[in-house]
Amino acid sequence: SCLIELRSWEVHQRTLNGSQFYTYQVCNVEEREQDNWLRTTFIQRHPSASRVFVELKFIVRDCNSFGEGTLTCKETFNLFTSESDADVGTTFRKGQFRKVATIAPDEITKRNEMHLNTETRYVENLSRKGFYLAFQDIGACVAIFSVRVFYKTCPATVKSLAVFPETVARGGEKQVLREVSGTCVENAESEEQPRIYCTLDGEWVVPVGQCQCKPGFEEAEDSCRECQPGFFKADASSSKCEPCPDNTQRLNPGASFCPCMAGFYRAHTDPITGPCSGLPSAPKDLEATSNHLPAGKLLLSWNPPEYTGGRDDITYSVLCQRCESFECKPCGEKIRYDPASMGLTVTRVSVSELDAHFNYTFTVEAHSGVSVLFSTFDKNPQTIASMRLVERDSTSLSLSWDVSPRQLVQSPSVHYELAYRKKDNKLDVTTYVVLKLERSSVKISDLAPGTAYLVKVQAFSSDGSSGGSSVEEQFETLSDVILTSAVGGAIMLLLVIVILVLCRRRSNSHARQGPEDAYFSNPEQLKPLKTYVDPHTYEDPNIAVLKFATEIHPSHITKQKVIGAGEFGEVYRGILKGPGRKEVAVAIKTLKPGYTEKQRQDFLSEASIMGQFTHQNIIRLEGVVTKFKHAMIVTEYMENGALDRYLRDHDGEFTSYQLLGMLRGIAAGMKYLSEMSYVHRDLAARNILVNTTLECKVSDFGLSRVLEDEPEGTYTTSGGKIPIRWTAPEAIAYRKFTSASDVWSFGIVMWEVMAFGERPYWDMSNHEVMKAINEAFRLPAPMDCPSAVYQLMLQCWLQDRSKRPRFGDIVSLLDKLLRSPDSLKTIADFDPRVSIRLPSTSGSDGSPFRSVSEWLESIKMNQYVENFTLAGVISMDQVLQMKTEDIRKIGVRLPGHLKRIAYSILGLKDQTSTLSVFAV
Known part of the structure; x- marks a missing residue:
């Protein structure tokens, strides 16, 4: 009802899957020069929605189904838009519309069948009050079933105790995130105003600033609730309310501190959160x-x-x-x-x-x-502070009580009177048994089994003055039945413990190697100097941290600059200056505020793992900070950062020999880990760090880490996340992680290094990668990769994991190649049509790319767009005429970049006729 027919589009009724639909359709395939338009009515725009989505449901007929009599036939149509501040009615001028996209079907409708396609496009940078959509047909047989126009919003939410309103997602190519300010929930506060970003897809990301519950309140889901009576919280933080410390009063809900009980005090230097104490007695x-x-x-x-x-x-x-x-x-x-x-x-x-x-x-x-x-202090007589049960059986009660320390100081010679009676005394006159005592403890004997007694104590000083009696408290003797059951239960518990110990010893005596672990049967691997210990086997993970990591005082650490952000918090470059030691540059991983105890344990588990390793190609742990509020992990500082980014920034600047030296260091580190029976599971160039001498070190030993930047980067199973592009097929299918699966990952790292940080499998989806690997596809040789190195990659990617080389074999082979540089001169075959992925879309001129900038972006060389423009190369036809010297003249100097652009042009042309032109 919102579409206005302008030329040749007709309304038809169709049946699809048993339902009736009205469609706009056009099918003038037997006529020349078709230009049929269908325009919507005026669509008002939400003031904040600068980007809208258009969902189309349509069918397109196969041109082959019309036979040979058609004069013109297309299988696509075009989507246009035009903005306006007012409804222009039926007035229509094609010049006011700009093209949004060419719509092509995924499935074409042939004879006797019908395929409904759904395509979604977006129109962005809208600024006026409304807009029109129009559909242009230039000779297709197409029917439009529905057009849905919508915009996306980030829903109202509460994150980190901050409330963020519903926000319309908007932006363009240069602004993909919209910053939104929030407000803290009731009884919460923040040092800086909380902010968050709304993405174009209507998702909240990157919260900045955190609200924390005020003193006397603790976090409960997405709100702050009062501390319960007997609990307190002294500052605005993410911590929970704590029980009132010793010798303090239990106040009403919402306490920010617990005041001292009568007779107990805090010194001026004591923290308000600490216990209260009394005067010492005399020496x-x-x-x-x-x-x-x-x-x-x-x-x-x-x-x-x-x-x-x-x-x-x-x-x-x-x-x-x-x-x-x-x-x-x-x-x-x-x-x-x-x-x-x-x-x-x-x-x-x-x-x-x-x-x-x-x-x-x-x-x-x-x-x-x-x-x-x-x-x-006042000088009033003292009272009993508290009474407690020490021991009991069926006929006796052993009790003790505390006296205010003031009594002990002022009158060391104190004696007591204790009175007790049965609780169920039915007589009109209450009868007490009174005992006079010199000590603050007593054992009352000759009592009835299973009976409750009420007891109170009064203190007397040496001058005869007395304090008030204690509150009458109830204590109960054990019954004979309970005592017998307790003894029987203790005997049964002892038998269970003995059986469990014997079973555990028996299970530990069995060999642990199964047939599926034959990969580890190499005698060299079964005799490591020491074996890795999983910190999660400790009942208390904090013990593992203390055992494997050195505690550092925060005063010895100076943070200088944020160099990154991890799952748990920021990463800083800093200085470590310990007592009697020189200053050393370090990387400092921090734990962000608001962490849970599990997050803290997961964060510190990486230190518990790293602290067990000592090897020049494994990142070195300097120590940890665990005994203070802000936990930290301190490691050596690697100046050049992650290997993949470093190689991308220096594409083509290193020789194959230098790259092989980097790989040799990584292999040596992995050999050391495999000998310690440690499986990395996430070996990738992004987890290798590089220092100023180009020495590479394996890092990232966290067990709860974000595996890739984008959501599609991991394949989620019931057991967790897997980095698909780097993971062996048996680990993907069966979660079988071994040193052999790490070897597969090392082969991918080799490819990344030789390709100067190129993304493995390019822009293929995870599903496409898994399907290709299962069909025996392997990554092709990178440009200028030595044949011997590529052959080693292929050995690492063997489907049968038992046939892959071990890390010891890999180190030996790399050493042999480094000792014989001539062995690197034979280059593996390079096919640019496979090694440089080309998009499947086509421009109107028939070339694989619509523009020079689109082509350069596809080969990751978009930094040279301005060079081509200034040189007057503005069309793909001009690009296809360029030679190597022409590329050099426009300012492409780096050998790697020169080769990448030249080989890409080679892939676009007829390879056999132009091979000699592009000899570099």
């Missing part, structure tokens, strides 16, 4: 000894206090008084103390310069970080 067993010492000298010694208040910063001070005629005065400055009289951390001190015939009184006091708060 014990003070003794003064003068035997075998000079006159006027004695030695004081004592034992530490029984109660330290929960602190380890205990110090001592010694006070001296000299008594004469029933009067005591301070000893004054004459007396000498060794090592000191204040701030002692030892439990002995030597006192000298004492006068004869005088009485001296020495007092030793214990202090801690909270002793300075003593002046704020």
